[in-house]
Amino acid sequence: xxxxxxxxxxxxxxxxxxxxxxxxxxxxxxxxxxxxxxxxxxxxxxxxxxxxxxxxxxxxxxxxxxxxxxxxxxxxxxxxxxxxxxxxxxxxxxxxxxxxxxxxxxxxxxxxxxxxxxxxxxxxxxxxxxxxxxxxxxxxxxxxxxxxxxxxxxxxxxxxxxxxxxxxxxxxxxxxxxxxxxxxxxxxxxxxxxxxxxxxxxxxxxxxxxxxxxxxxxxxxxxxxxxxxx
Amino acid sequence: xxxxxxxxxxxxxxxxxxxxxxxxxxxxxxxxxxxxxxxxxxxxxxxxxxxxxxxxxxxxxxxxxxxxxxxxxxxxxxxxxxxxxxxxxxxxxxxxxxxxxxxxxxxxxxxxxxxxxxxxxxxxxxxxxxxxxxxxxxxxxxxxxxxxxxxxxxxxxxxxxxxxxxxxxxxxxxxxxxxxxxxxxxxxxxxxxxxxxxxxxxxxxxxxxxxxxxxxxxxxxxxxxxxxxxxxxxxxxxxxxxxxxxxxxxxxxxxxxxxxxxxxxxxxxxxxxxxxxxxxxxxxxxxxxxxx
Numbered sequence: 001x002x003x004x005x006x007x008x009x010x011x012x013x014x015x016x017x018x019x020x021x022x023x024x025x026x027x028x029x030x031x032x033x034x035x036x037x038x039x040x041x042x043x044x045x046x047x048x049x050x051x052x053x054x055x056x057x058x059x060x061x062x063x064x065x066x067x068x069x070x071x072x073x074x075x076x077x078x079x080x081x082x083x084x085x086x087x088x089x090x091x092x093x094x095x096x097x098x099x100x101x102x103x104x105x106x107x108x109x110x111x112x113x114x115x116x117x118x119x120x121x122x123x124x125x126x127x128x129x130x131x132x133x134x135x136x137x138x139x140x141x142x143x144x145x146x147x148x149x150x151x152x153x154x155x156x157x158x159x160x161x162x163x164x165x166x167x168x169x170x171x172x173x174x175x176x177x178x179x180x181x182x183x184x185x186x187x188x189x190x191x192x193x194x195x196x197x198x199x200x201x202x203x204x205x206x207x208x209x210x211x212x213x214x215x216x217x218x219x220x221x222x223x224x225x226x227x228x229x230x
Numbered sequence: 231x232x233x234x235x236x237x238x239x240x241x242x243x244x245x246x247x248x249x250x251x252x253x254x255x256x257x258x259x260x261x262x263x264x265x266x267x268x269x270x271x272x273x274x275x276x277x278x279x280x281x282x283x284x285x286x287x288x289x290x291x292x293x294x295x296x297x298x299x300x301x302x303x304x305x306x307x308x309x310x311x312x313x314x315x316x317x318x319x320x321x322x323x324x325x326x327x328x329x330x331x332x333x334x335x336x337x338x339x340x341x342x343x344x345x346x347x348x349x350x351x352x353x354x355x356x357x358x359x360x361x362x363x364x365x366x367x368x369x370x371x372x373x374x375x376x377x378x379x380x381x382x383x384x385x386x387x388x389x390x391x392x393x394x395x396x397x398x399x400x401x402x403x404x405x406x407x408x409x410x411x412x413x414x415x416x417x418x419x420x421x422x423x424x425x426x427x428x429x430x431x432x433x434x435x436x437x438x439x440x441x442x443x444x445x446x447x448x449x450x451x452x453x454x455x456x457x458x459x460x461x462x463x464x465x466x467x468x469x470x471x472x473x474x475x476x477x478x479x480x481x482x483x484x485x486x487x488x489x490x491x492x493x494x495x496x497x498x499x500x501x502x503x504x505x506x507x508x509x510x511x512x513x514x515x516x517x518x519x520x521x522x
Contacts, residue, residue, distance in 0.1 A: 049437065051437070075436070075439055075441065076439065077439070078436075078437060078438060078439030079438075080439075081439070083437060083438070085437075089430070089433075089437065090434075091430075091434060093246060101239075102239075102435070102438075103438050105236050105239060105440075105444070106435075106439070106440045106441060106444040111235035111236070150438075154438075
């Protein structure tokens, strides 16, 4: 599903965000990327989304090489990814349902089914009552749920969630994480970044990878990280 | 095709794009409408001048005068020959009496002066209607005929008409180019502005993997809608103006050969919206291309 070999990322201003990362993530895995702010977690997700390109090394996501030259194919790859952004990236002036449907309109999903799938996704995040509410009128937690519904309604092979528990109280954070675990199956991998390590200590079958100053170190779980290189 | 299935979504997006900058968009519609109205006026002027020229060309004629030795039968033979020359539409004999009568008509109340003559001072001649394009050839052919003493042409006037037509055509082309460029600039600027206003949404759709065609289609539609609305406004104004103008002109200046009103209105009603759609598509594509 994801294969990184000696991947480094240096931004234009010279900041080295990731250093020589070598790792592999398989379908059906639940992976937490933990670490303090600025450690490189979001940078790693940006690489997986094709929003940035490795400065050195080779990165493949769902069989797609992530390089500048592959920009057209990376746009196609994104159809297979369900992204959940820290700042949600919902579209104002539209309802929750519209936002979820908007993420599916250009996929290979029959038009007649789009609304039904979107409604099911909204039910799954327990927002039926708010499906016709404009997203700018939702609370932080509700917006987070709409973003999750939009991501999962697309039936992606890979769900990437960037700090989904940030700004949420303990109870809501646990609910959101449990919701995200529920989407892991044999075909779907879920990668979640969080700096709230206390929330994920007891999650079974999860891999925890600590990111610190651009280096990855496995704490527990099955994902393979070549720490000897870092 | 996804574009067809999503037409409802695209139309809602078009409404959103237009509502986001309603005043600016309305002003642009008015601006485009006025520019297209100007184009409509030029096309109308072009049509009327073409009709005038066409009529003049059809009615272009020269007069060929005979030698005194030419008999009536010889004149008939000569006219038969003139009719066979390429570029001659029709040639006929105008007798002395008809020439006198025509002059009376021309002089009107002043025709009394003709009574001073003891005899009819006019001679018979040949009136030759010609194709203006072949004027030089026809003049040459008739001038060298035996029995012809003098050929009178209105070459200078006809050439002036031709020059005027060429000038009008040139102005029309220039106005059309100016209208085209202005509309393209307005629409491409509007689209760029709309794209800028919606940049967050566009960015989100790109991150979700939406193809450029899906993202750009609502902007293309909104560009077309804005110019088409301008085109329809221009058509309404021009139809109103033509109807008013025709009612005035046909009463006051009946001798001006105007093109058929229905045909002209139909032509403008198809042409202006079609041009506006074309410019809308082109302007939107420029706007989208620049903001890629």
